[in-house]
Amino acid sequence: MAKIEDLKEEAKKLLREGKVKYIIGYGAGSNGWLAAPLFIKKPEDVDKLVWDPTCVHNLVRFLVDEKRRKARQKQPDKRPVGIMVKGCDSRAVVVLLQEKFIDRSDVYILGVSCEKMGVVDDAKLAKKLAGKKAKRVEVDAQDRFVVTTEDGKIEMAAEELLAERCLECKANFPVIYDLLSGEKTKRPLDKPFGSLEKIESLSAADRSSFWKEQLDRCIRCYACRSACPMCYCDECVVDSINLAVTADTTADEKAQRIHWIQRSAESSENLVYHLVRAIHLAGRCIDCGECERACPLDIPLRFLNKKLEKEAKELFGYEVGFDPALPALISCFRDEDPQDFIR
Amino acid sequence: MEKILAKKSFPQWVKKLDSWRVYIPRKDEEGRWNYFEADGGEVSLDVLQTTLPPKKILFPQREVFLEFAKTLAGNRETLEIKEVLPEVKPTVIIGARPCEARAAWMLDEVFGGEFKDVYYWKRRDQTTLVGFACTTPPSENCFCTSVEGSPHSEEGLDLLLTDLGDRYYVQSMTAKGEKLISAAKALFEEPKPEAKKQVKAAHAESEKKIRRQLKDARPIAQKLKGMFDSPLWDEESMSCLRCGICTYLCPSCHCFDIGDEVESPSPLKGQRVRTWDTCQFPDFTMHSSGHNPRPDKASRLRQRLLHKFQYFIQVYDKFMCVGCGRCITLCPVGIDIIKVLDKVRDHGA
Amino acid sequence: MELNVYTPQLAKIVQTKDEVVGARAIKTFRTEFANGARFDYRCGQCAMLSVFGKGEAMISISSSPLIKDYLQFSILRTGRVTAALHDMEVGDLIGVRGPYGNGFPMDAWQGKNLVFIGGGIGLAPLWSVVQTALLRKSEFGALSLIYGARTSKDIVFKDELADLKGQMPVHLSIDVAEPDWKEFVGFVPTNVLEKKPSPANTIAITCGPPIMIKFVIKNLKDLKFEDEQIYTTVENKMKCGIGKCGRCNIGFHYVCKDGPVYSWADLKKLPQEY
Structure with a gap:
């Protein structure tokens, strides 16, 4: 079992010796049962770190912020940041390394293995609790969840509470790390794309109306984009202005920028936004599920990304985020790549 | 005016409101709460909080301001612009939380004043707000009592209904409210003196059930004046994702964008629209030169909090926060406005 | 009819002059209202100019309010709307709404x-x-x-x-x-x-x-x-011009409405947010 004590010890050492700028980890959240991202700068704050099945967030997203922060500083502190990663999150680090968005020396990776478990799905838990407030969620020795509520403890089988992505997880333990806590054990995985079966069985017309209904709810708060470690572009098609603009950008460049998508949260615009995002994540999404979790309107965005993950696997035998030395799917060409789309 | 409405008469009353467009909070198949048009369907009186507040009815996410078109007559091109004003049917929002109506009472300030916003007022003037006193807090993060509101506050409401078991105690604050009662006069009875006592007790009880508290909100507002350059904003915004959840789903946030949407570039045809915008997006304040007065998450979190807890008070003597807790509940990274303001209050203490 | 603060008046460009050419081009425009609309303003006030299909931009009025025949604007070509303005010619129609702001005392x-x-x-x-x-x-x-x-x-x-x-x-x-x-x-x-x-x-x-x-x-x-x-x-990004859209504020001041003119005595009291 992964132990937070292992990480704490290392984190304290790193901070004391000044080997990292700060550590991105999980701490207790103030809002209910869910952990929250925690940024630790001082060794004495390390004891606030927690590791439990509510550590759902993909903290790799904050490496994007760190890069932006460094870009704004005149003399940036070049030391690495320490970061707690689960298996899925570690694969996001791999993609950022593949894409040369970050350098291996930018991060000190504190890996935790989910082993046979994973993280809880907040919606599933809320449904189970039916109004009761959870205080704590733990895993017992039999790999069951133990939920402490206001009026006592409830035990639940892993499958009842695990996030969908955890049920389809291909890497329960980090694939890249400087320190690993926990065993490299996996959940048995029969159907890696099982969650897609239902939607794939629908006719094109039914799928289309399914997505119209889902995406019509979108209010374009961009939480999906904001929560995603891969959505790091300074120039995004949905923004009103290119954030990469500087004093040197010419008036022509700014004037000629095409507004592909209107700001209005209308069916057509929402559809284009989500499809553009999905396509840009093809071969890059590591299925951390943060986009779907962050969405306040419960749009099942994971389906889109999972489908493209499946396409990448079936067409190119490509699995995202396992090898930092491998070229990224979209930026490489191999002779054996399928050609039959050329007609 | 104060009345009693038997619960069993409630659906009949709603049916009688057929000359209004009626919105009610309802749960969809997936358990998501939202305000829907009643269209004669079931009226659910559960007390959960909708994800989107009824702000979207008074201040829709997209509003057309005008239409523009160029036409060619012979070889002369003429440009025509046509102002578009919304055609609004009389509307009732039934089951609004008192805090959501309080937000309208705040938005009235923003959209009123020297420059009256006709789009907002076209809707607002036609809308009657029927609130339900929250006998159980609709969210675990409710803190209305800390920001000068309460589970039974009347600001912004036309009618307030309080659950007294098998009947509602109905308080009408405005002529608009009385009009709704008049639509089905026979269903309403005069309240007996003990009902008044009961409603008072129910209101007092409901206040006790609010689980969260922000202490000393007014002193915090004072203190914020000296904290513009505090390192606190950077610390507290580290985990911010820069998404728009906290503001888009806030009942009182009202920032917007105005832009032209082109349907056809040649001959030119399109619309000028207002859409929701948020201080949390980096492009919100970015100048064309690339200069951005609020370049980082810290300055944007600060703007959100100062707007709500300092600037609005300086200008209107009201908080711009109703304490509904949505920004806390729905923040993907658990940024908690109460905790941040707690730190402001305790700062340097 | 109620006055709609967001509806611009159509104005015809009656004169253009290249002040500066090249990468930082500046052009001066004179406009006259198509329907003879009244437009009284103070020195230092601004107007929201529209190029329909491109959007609006807040521009200071450079002519004197004592001259009633035309409004004059000198505009740096810097983005979408100003570039479109620079492409316009005498006789073209733009939208003008305002005046906005406090002006010089x-x-x-x-x-x-x-x-x-x-x-x-x-x-x-x-x-x-x-x-x-x-x-x-x-x-x-x-x-x-x-x-x-x-x-x-x-x-x-x-x-x-x-x-x-x-x-x-x-x-x-x-x-x-x-x-x-x-x-x-x-x-x-x-x-x-x-x-x-x-x-x-x-x-x-x-x-x-x-x-x-x-x-x-x-x-x-x-x-x-x-x-x-x-x-x-002071200049900040603006959309509404009337203190509602929420983006041009420095502290509790909306630059569009409470500014853009400040004495240093007043401005130094406000946070550096511009």
């Missing part, structure tokens, strides 16, 4: 000397005051102008400045030396120190790039100008 300046200090396109909002002060010359003391641009090609209102020299002292500058340049070489704030305007019974009005304003104010302070004697304008 010229009545309060009666009997005082006025020194105008501008940089680049920053002369445009000052121009309205300069023209008005000239038309009401008897009401003010001595007038003078200190103005600079990056190069001689970036100087706006070249012909008008030549004429102005007959009416008040005009001190020009460019940032780096050029063969035929006979006036000051260096930044505007340095020229202020060089020309040493006297603070006695004087109001200094400055407008230009933020960094220039910052050092002009610093140098005026060194010349013993009081905070109340220094006026400047």
